[in-house]
Amino acid sequence: xxxxxxxxxxKKTYMLGKVPVEALRGVDLKVETGDFVSILGPSGSGxxxxxxxxxxxxxxxxxxxxxxxxxxxxxxxxxxxxxRRRIGFVFQFFNLIPxxxxxxxxxxxxxxxxxxRAQRRKRAEELLxxxxxxxxxxxxxxxxxxxQQQRVAIARALxxxxxxxxxxxxxxxxxxxxxxxxxxxxxxxxxxxxxSIIMVTHDQHLAxxxxxxxxxxxxxxISEVVNQE
Amino acid sequence: xxxxxxxxxxxxAIKLRKLRAALTILGVVIGIAAIVALLSIxxxxxxxxxxxxxxxxxTNTLIVTPGVSALGQATSGSGGxxxxxxxxxxxSSTSNSGFNLYVNYTDQINALSPDIEGSFAVIQRSGxxxxxxxxxSVTIYGVxxxxxxxxYSKTFVAASGTIPLNPADSETVVGTRVxxxxxxxxxxxxxxxxxxxxxxxxxxxxxxxxxxTAQVSAVLQKIGGFGIGGPSDTGVYIPLSKAExxxxxxxxxxxxxxxxxxxxxxxxxxxxxxxxxxxGQVSVISSTAxxxxxxxxxxxxxxxxxxxxxxxxxxxxxxxxxxxxxxxIERTREIGxxxxxxxxxxxxxxxxxxxxxxxGLIGAVIGIVLGWILAxxxxxxxxxxxxGGGGFRITPLLTPEVVLGALAFGVGVSVxxxxxxxxRASKLKPVEALRYE
Numbered sequence: 175x176x177x178x179x180x181x182x183x184x185k186k187t188y189m190l191g192k193v194p195v196e197a198l199r200g201v202d203l204k205v206e207t208g209d210f211v212s213i214l215g216p217s218g219s220g221x222x223x224x225x226x227x228x229x230x231x232x233x234x235x236x237x238x239x240x241x242x243x244x245x246x247x248x249x250x251x252x253x254x255x256x257x258r259r260r261i262g263f264v265f266q267f268f269n270l271i272p273x274x275x276x277x278x279x280x281x282x283x284x285x286x287x288x289x290x291r292a293q294r295r296k297r298a299e300e301l302l303x304x305x306x307x308x309x310x311x312x313x314x315x316x317x318x319x320x321x322q323q324q325r326v327a328i329a330r331a332l333x334x335x336x337x338x339x340x341x342x343x344x345x346x347x348x349x350x351x352x353x354x355x356x357x358x359x360x361x362x363x364x365x366x367x368x369x370s371i372i373m374v375t376h377d378q379h380l381a382x383x384x385x386x387x388x389x390x391x392x393x394x395x396i397s398e399v400v401n402q403e
Numbered sequence: 404x405x406x407x408x409x410x411x412x413x414x415x416a417i418k419l420r421k422l423r424a425a426l427t428i429l430g431v432v433i434g435i436a437a438i439v440a441l442l443s444i445x446x447x448x449x450x451x452x453x454x455x456x457x458x459x460x461x462t463n464t465l466i467v468t469p470g471v472s473a474l475g476q477a478t479s480g481s482g483g484x485x486x487x488x489x490x491x492x493x494x495s496s497t498s499n500s501g502f503n504l505y506v507n508y509t510d511q512i513n514a515l516s517p518d519i520e521g522s523f524a525v526i527q528r529s530g531x532x533x534x535x536x537x538x539x540s541v542t543i544y545g546v547x548x549x550x551x552x553x554x555y556s557k558t559f560v561a562a563s564g565t566i567p568l569n570p571a572d573s574e575t576v577v578g579t580r581v582x583x584x585x586x587x588x589x590x591x592x593x594x595x596x597x598x599x600x601x602x603x604x605x606x607x608x609x610x611x612x613x614x615x616t617a618q619v620s621a622v623l624q625k626i627g628g629f630g631i632g633g634p635s636d637t638g639v640y641i642p643l644s645k646a647e648x649x650x651x652x653x654x655x656x657x658x659x660x661x662x663x664x665x666x667x668x669x670x671x672x673x674x675x676x677x678x679x680x681x682x683g684q685v686s687v688i689s690s691t692a693x694x695x696x697x698x699x700x701x702x703x704x705x706x707x708x709x710x711x712x713x714x715x716x717x718x719x720x721x722x723x724x725x726x727x728x729x730x731x732i733e734r735t736r737e738i739g740x741x742x743x744x745x746x747x748x749x750x751x752x753x754x755x756x757x758x759x760x761x762x763g764l765i766g767a768v769i770g771i772v773l774g775w776i777l778a779x780x781x782x783x784x785x786x787x788x789x790x791g792g793g794g795f796r797i798t799p800l801l802t803p804e805v806v807l808g809a810l811a812f813g814v815g816v817s818v819x820x821x822x823x824x825x826x827r828a829s830k831l832k833p834v835e836a837l838r839y840e
Binding site for chain 1: 405
């Protein structure tokens with residue numbers, strides 16, 4: 175199977191005003207299907223940039239980055255958008271659409287990828303049941319707790335059967351008790367449903383929940399360790 | 404993303420900010436309502452004037468007047484257009500060029516073309532009648548009662564009394580507003596009564612008021628509106644021979660020519676024959692020319708009024724643009740989310756344009772209904788005579804063209820002004836949009 179992510183000497187330089195900032199200075203990373211990798215690093219280490227690149231939200235300045243076997247630097251905006259439909263993004267701040275109910279939020283990602291109404295309705299309900307929110311289907315984000323919102327976001331990310339879930343500080347904005355519930359859900363998805371997961375975080379304890387941890391510092395991956403169960 | 408889903412999403416965004424959406428829509432409503440109201444009133448006015456003209460001016464009739472007028476030129480096809488003189492139809496004016504029409508020219512006109520059925524002269528003066536101690540301004544027409552009644556068989560009809568076909572010089576026929584000015588049943592006089600007919604003779608100084616007493620043989624039935632050359636509600640009709648002696652002239656103000664056919668070729672040929680015969684010193688007006696001039700005038704008026712109303716819609720458009728830009732800024736993060744979920748730029752564009760289409764459509768529909776109500780109310784106020792003049796009846800016309808045009812214009816303006824904000828929304832970079840607080 176094609177690796178879901180394959181980065182070779184990836185560089186990314188931003189212009190901060192007139193000053194070039196080297197956010198990534200040659201990153202190598204390979205993530206296989208079924209893996210659960212955490213990318214760990216302090217702020218300023220380049221992990222957010224890495225997240226944007228793996229999420230096909232941005233393109234590298236140099237190097238090769240294959241997402242699901244596709245070199246993203248060769249894609250135009252439309253093709254990048256298409257690629258993003260195969261990636262399940264979960265954000266630190268949930269990023270649900272406030273005016274839509276839990277179900278409509280989950281349905282939204284499916285309606286973006288042209289799924290029919292009846293089918294996406296059914297799947298949204300199934301997914302919300304999977305993440306344990308069957309009784310919160312018609313609630314809007316404001317009526318849900320942080321943990322519940324994050325579970326809606328995970329359901330939304332799973333809706334299009336993505337090649338992998340991309341988590342950005344998934345527990346960064348929820349209390350520790352609900353955080354452990356969310357982590358349990360993520361691990362369950364990885365183990366039982368064989369969902370590949372890439373998680374970006376600055377939290378060492380959280381990073382250790384993954385099968386592997388890639389430690390970033392100053393725009394490079396300085397170490398990769400396999401975590402003990 | 405499917406079109407229905409795009410519109411559903413756009414609608415959910417509008418619903419979220421109801422007051423803001425309502426105010427934006429209100430702008431469109433006002434613009435469209437103004438356009439629809441103005442257009443349906445002017446179109447109704449045009450229809451009612453055209454209708455009344457057609458009643459007063461049969462299509463197989465030409466009116467020959469001395470002098471050159473815009474209409475005459477248009478009819479005779481000699482070019483030039485509006486010479487700034489307008490329609491020379493009334494009063495005791497003689498032509499500027501010194502050319503005059505005479506009563507006995509009818510014989511010569513009759514001989515000009517086999518298409519001419521006959522012709523008769525009209526002498527016309529402003530004057531007034533004295534009856535029951537009241538002076539009432541009227542137009543005095545000297546006509547051949549027999550020919551006039553034949554030509555205007557629908558309007559030169561007695562409501563009371565009888566129109567004498569071979570009248571004595573002292574007989575007269577009057578329009579209904581002459582003896583019943585308020586149209587409220589208070590009669591100044593009735594058929595059979597004597598009235599004084601007065602004409603201020605200003606051909607020599609000092610001005611002399613010439614008066615004679617006439618017997619009213621008949622009062623005409625209500626004609627309404629106005630007819631060029633035809634009978635009018637404020638007209639006083641006296642025999643042509645009496646007019647010649649009373650006004651001291653055998654010059655006439657118009658000669659009405661009846662044609663055997665009303666087709667355009669006949670009208671054009673006879674008009675040209677008459678114009679040529681009098682060396683271009685007369686205007687020949689046909690009903691078709693009057694109607695086409697009228698239609699030109701009304702088109703201009705409509706364009707002008709519609710243009711003014713359109714400005715208010717333009718203001719609404721700027722409002723839409725303003726609100727869309729605010730909305731775009733507020734929803735920057737949302738757009739980032741949508742793009743991160745795989746939405747394409749053109750779908751973002753379509754969502755924003757979809758919102759403007761919904762706003763424009765709702766605004767246009769409400770505007771059309773409101774405009775129609777406004778026009779109906781205005782017409783009713785005019786008809787009730789609240790602004791004097793005894794009331795003028797207009798039935799506002801709402802043609803399918805106006806409805807469709809208003810819809811298209813409302814939606815079009817909304818979409819055009821939404822283009823820029825929509826384009827900006829679609830161009831947002833997902834990374835930056837997601838970072839936006």
